[in-house]
Amino acid sequence: MEAANCSLQVNRQLLDPKFESYKLSLDPLPCYTLQLDSAVAEVKLRDDQYTLDHMRAFGMYNYLHCDPWYQDSVYFVDQLGRVLNLHVTLDTTLGKPNEVFRLPTDVNACDTRVCASMHFPSSSWATVSDGTGRLYLIRTGSRGGSSSEKWEIMFNKELGDPFVVQHSVSFINSDLHTIELLLLWVEKDESDLKGSGFHVSLEWVSITSVNNTNDEKYEILKRRVMNGKSVPHYAAIESGGNGLMIASYKPFTYKSGEGSHIEESEEEKMEEDENRDPVYIWQQTVEDLTVTVPLSEGSAKEDVEATFSPSHFSLQLKGQAIALSGPLHAAIDHESSTWAIKDSGSLEVTLMKKDEGLMWPEFIVGDKQGKYVMNPDQSAAIADGLMHLTSEDLNPDPDKEQPACNAQELEECDILLEDSTSLCRFSSSSMKATHVVNLGSNQYLFSVVASPEEMPCFCLRHDVDALLWQPRAAQGDSMWEHIATFNALGYVQASKQDKKFFTCAPNYSYAALCECLRRVFIYRQPTPVATVLYNRKEGRQVGQVAKQQVISLETNEPILGFQASNERLFVLTSKNLFVVKVNSVE
Template sequence: MADTLTDMKVDRALIDPNFDGYKLSLDAIPVYTSNIEFDLDEVKLTSGQYSLQHLKAFGIHNHLFQDPWATNTVYFVNSRWDIVKFVANNASSLNKGEPVLRLPDADQQRSKSGRHNVSLHFPSPDVLTVADGAGRLYVVRTGDRKLDQEWKVVFRHEIEGQNFQVVHSLLSAEGCHMLEVALLYVEERDMAFEEAQEIKGGDFVSVLEWLTLTFAAETNVWELTRVRRLEGKSAPDFLTLEQHGRGMIVGSEKHFTFVYDSVKPVDKAEVKESARAKGEDKKAPAYTWFQSMEDLTVHFTLPENTNKKDLDAALSHNYIKIRLQSQVLLEGNFQQNIDIEGSAWYIEGRRLELQLCKKDPAMWSAVVSGDDRGEMVVDPATAQEIHQRLEHLTSDTLNADPDRSEKPFNSQQLEECDTFPEETSAMLRFDGDTHQSTHLVDLSSHQWLFNTALHSDQMPAVCLRHDVDGLLWQPKANYEKKECPLLHIGTFNALGYVQASKRDKKFAGCSPDLTFAVLCDCVRHVFVYRQPEATLSPLRNRKTGREVGAVAKQQVISLDSTDPVMGLAISTDKIFVLTAKILHVIKVKET
């Protein structure tokens, strides 16, 4: 089945073209705190988890988990591997948290090398899915969590050799109880050299493990009935499962494809044809190179355990040939002559670096004539030089002399997030049975801002930047073949522009009723951006003279802690901020 390319339809009624910006409010906001009895369980990436996939999937972990069926209840995992519960119905009286479950085999699992942080997800009012980050998935029967019933592990599943996190799960109770769970892990592939050259992204692959569990009423146990697997070259920005395992929606920079299904074998020919249609089978460059007027540098990626004895290099003033055993890496005539005495090559790890000294200063269009397998990149030194030469064009201060020859721009006019991405980001909807992507939404011009769960009975929503605004999109439960599966449900004015200016931002989100958005720095500061509220009497803009009937307020909360922020959760009237030793509860609205 071919992709249906659909466009996101913006609801113009939710856009305010006359938005005047946020006004800083100095109104006091009460902040309540509760000390944590034991430290958080925190795991950082190891030296072997260095890929971009690792960093994106596991580098920034939200340690605070909110119960969508009781949004004033949050959970975290402490250093003893206890799941600790906090209830903040009355923010002014907080307890120290109540341990509700200690994860099985805590001492053994915590000691595993390369493990990730524990992740939780609540698919129903009485079920919890837990990934311990050390290769095990648990299904926990919690009972009614509002009544503080005993929690009990009723199912466990282990993926040997893989440390994963749970990304999403949902429970369907129509006909029979089925639990759909999506897991994420990054796998290193020991690929041959030829494969490594063909697969862009290196030896690491992001894997989505899609599990289907069925509750057997006669035996009163959960059984694993289906395993599906998707792979991609980047970690997903957004993921949600559809009811009854009909499909999965994935948003990522590089597209995912089905590779395995335990019930219905994947037709690899169809998958390959689908990938070819999307342009994903384009080969990676055989080498990368950069140059200056005086020299040129070439980089090759080599197989593991390659040494100089495996390489054979012949170099003259106008010709080069480099062989790796029986494979030719580079051969041909240079565009111009080189200085042999000033040229050299060496191996560092898996990288072969070739340094060529040009005899005459010039810029080359290729390393060797007629070879287009390489990709020219920008030399870091050259990029720094260009930056210094253009530095006078930007300014963080007001222009005191606008008539001078070098006129500066406002630095906020050109932002890093405004650059066109190298890879085309997209939101794809995969059919759970045919393994094909049925809908494709192009996100190349829309920066991802954050994901949020607004309602317990709906799929998670995603906030994307459109121009300067942040638009919230909710996946639809039902849609036609040619219809976009995303529905525009809300707008946060200028949030895309505001977030781009927050260099220390760590977490972002919004309230379930969409009345305010939150940006949280790595340390101490929390920024609240409220939707415009009607004023008691009309105001007038002094610059434009236009009458203003509503004002959007910005508030800044400084936490009484210098510890790094470890987690963020938001309800309709409260913001929960977790640091290493303290849970902060910010009461932003009176209920």
């Protein structure tokens, strides 16, 4: 069954067409600094990790992990292999990050390692990768700053090349505890001679408990691999493990076995058809149509069987796997149509058009074996007809009433390279796409967990705004719900050329982004103002104001991690963890 083509339905009530701008606020925000005992376990890209996919997957990795089940609780890994937790209850009494787990392996001993990663599928479980290729399934018990927090390894296995944990979910199925994980690799692809030489793999791993009265054990139930040519913007498993959603620039396909795909994407099929040598070449004038078919050596007239009718043509060549047959695009004079074998060793078929002057878009209806070649006279005539629309000057007459479009006048936020990004939902049973959304020019901005029981939300740019979408698979064709809007933020963020991380509060009260060094920008939702304000241009009263705040951190180190809660922003550098109090929530 083909995937259903869907669209994202915008909730107009969440849009504000009268939104003016963000007002810069100089109100200071409390910022607290914690100095780390050991540096963060940052992994630099190697010389052989030179592609854009390596940069997206590992070079721009967020080393700070938010625990969605417990507000204001963050985790990171240091160079000693320690998993450290900071849980904030009172800003003025911040303590040192607490060690909750230590990776059993020496991660620094692996030359090919990637960044250690983790995810929290439930309030009492964690999934961890040490960055060397080993996966850990850990029972954490009660987290959230609890003094009894003790992480216990329930399962660990070497899975091959180094990877990062993209997402994980936990649920009970048939009285068995199951944890589904999504792991990401960027692997060398020797068969890719035209691209970067690498491909991206997403492995969906199912780990389930084993009924054992003496000891609780876990084992891998299923492993499924999907391959693609770009790192996904968004990839998450549905809460019940029934499906998978991926937003990516280039499509992902299920890999059923070593080197074999169950389903080939439409894009790959089209690319394969384009690369295949054409069976025939055809040209046309206003009066006739000429088809040229290459013949094998030694072919004679007796080997050719050609049949003409007013609306149909068929051709069979003995000894060759060439067969053309089907309805013609338009009627021909079949009595005047002929064929002949040329000295060049090819068969030339001439079809006389019934309606002179009609240009055919195709030869045989639906046939994709041939290639159309326009004759030089037609090409020159079309070029002359379009000459008045083009010019060697970018803007030859800027003073005229409707000047020509000048590409140099476009702002950076108007240029979208990945205009073919799609959002696909795959079924866990068939691993085939069931729903597809063409995101087009809706630029992907970030993802965030609004509710830990549901899939992560993703934020897209729609015109100038940034719209937050919550996936809900149970809603069928309307499985993506527009839940919040950040006015004009799609336009504003495009001007931040040095931006590194982008996120928002789980309650959508503010959005925040940080640059590679030092600066953090906060954009608050519009709130009522106590004083009376008027718009100077229109003279109308302004009832709400959206504020922008800028924070400059006291550090010269690159920002490695960035997370937001409803009350606080957490910013991680190699040697410091900054806590910014943004809201006071009662």
